[in-house]
Amino acid sequence: MAANKEAVAIILDVGPHMNQGPPNGPTDLEEAKTCAELMIQRRIFSDSKDEVAVVICGSQRTNNSLSSDDEYQHIDVLCGLQPVSFDMLDKLSDVKATQHVCDFVDAIVVALDVIVDKTKNLKCGSRRVVLLSNLGGTFNDSQQNIIADGMKNSDLSLTIVCPFDVQNIGDDAAKLSRSQKKAAEYIGKILEAVSGDSYTFSQAMPALMSYEKKRTRPTPWNANLEIGPDISIPISSYIKVVEVKTKPWKQFVAKRTEVPVRCDAVYYRNDEKETEVEKDSTVLAYRYGSTLVPFTDESRAAMDGNKGGSGRGLQVLGFTDEAN
Incomplete structure (x- = not known):
């Protein structure tokens, strides 16, 4: 306990x-x-x-x-x-x-x-x-x-x-x-x-x-904020608002030792035919507003190279006018 x-x-x-x-x-x-x-x-x-x-x-x-x-x-x-x-x-x-x-x-x-x-x-x-x-x-x-x-x-x-x-x-x-x-x-x-x-x-x-929310201990994400090749500032980041998600269905499935639970992932195009796509043909992307921004292996390698192999952190890539 x-x-x-x-x-x-x-x-x-x-x-x-x-x-x-x-x-x-x-x-x-x-x-x-x-x-x-x-x-x-x-x-x-x-x-x-x-x-x-x-x-x-x-x-x-x-x-x-x-x-x-x-x-x-x-x-x-x-x-x-x-x-x-x-x-x-x-x-x-x-x-x-x-x-x-x-x-x-x-x-x-x-x-x-x-x-x-x-x-x-x-x-x-x-x-x-x-x-x-x-x-x-x-x-x-x-x-x-x-x-x-x-x-x-x-x-x-x-x-x-x-x-x-x-x-x-x-x-x-x-x-x-x-x-x-x-x-x-x-x-x-x-x-x-x-x-x-x-x-x-x-x-x-x-x-x-009045039900209590789940009690959790905040854990910081420790990394460096890099501005150019010469400036590196240690930072600790915390998530301010976290979505409370239900437990995955796999934790509630009936226990049957003779038929173990197996998870299969299948990818489809978002079109009328819903064409199946192989995983190797997919690209990781992050959503920025309503836009999906691809993040390829080449992009990751370029960022890792610029950071000198540190592998994690935040990087200031440039500055722009407020009007943009």
């Missing part, structure tokens, strides 16, 4: 309490799923190298490395830490609410284990656990200091996305159950200890809907 990439474990609560919601509005589970899907989509479309894990809290099945006969039950590691993909989105779309109430604190511990186990020998920019829940389930409040210390020692951060502001309940207090208030106080102390952050669904979704 690259040093500037992020490892993220998304915890999605699907317990029966997540079926709550305003009249004629989406349930808490629907909003939580939308946030999780947007987090993954955002990384797919920006061609991000971040790795993401998805942990289901309150799942029908139990699938995690910490489970025993009576501990860490109904927690499913739906996707281990891996690069984001459309397969991950497909799995997430099939997730439904269940009748199993799960301790979200246990789910946080499982998510921490998933990230630490996969990244312990790797360098990554940051590691983060994101909990999507209305905090309406049961929880064990005896592990608060252990979790906070473990996250700080492992350099992990925590983000909570909830229907209400966990760190500032305010006017929402009247709508919350006693259990939710207690959970908000509990999780708020962990956030404070690890310098984590919290958002409401209404705050998170607009931010996640």
Whole structure:
């Protein structure tokens, strides 16, 4: 994993309490799923190298490395830490609410284990656990200091996305159950200890809907600007605007070892008969406005000769009046 990439474990609560919601509005589970899907989509479309894990809290099945006969039950590691993909989105779309109430604190511990186990020998920019829940389930409040210390020692951060502001309940207090208030106080102390952050669904979704462009590091083209035979100025050139192109179709073709993908190039004249032309009969050309300017082997040899064999660079061939 690259040093500037992020490892993220998304915890999605699907317990029966997540079926709550305003009249004629989406349930808490629907909003939580939308946030999780947007987090993954955002990384797919920006061609991000971040790795993401998805942990289901309150799942029908139990699938995690910490489970025993009576501990860490109904927690499913739906996707281990891996690069984001459309397969991950497909799995997430099939997730439904269940009748199993799960301790979200246990789910946080499982998510921490998933990230630490996969990244312990790797360098990554940051590691983060994101909990999507209305905090309406049961929880064990005896592990608060252990979790906070473990996250700080492992350099992990925590983000909570909830229907209400966990760190500032305010006017929402009247709508919350006693259990939710207690959970908000509990999780708020962990956030404070690890310098984590919290958002409401209404705050998170607009931010996640704006997709990022692919992050690239600008690479200079280093060469010389030559003016006549005696003046050579070192320059570094950068591309200011780059067209974002879709990936070539060859990267998406179905893998069939018995029939490998083969690319054939055929050249035709731009005329009514579309006469086929051999490659040896073609000449490289560059477009200058609407005009195609041929660049033959003789032209290349002449330029290389004038540059003394340097092979690359910019050359001032002459000057002309502005009116031209």
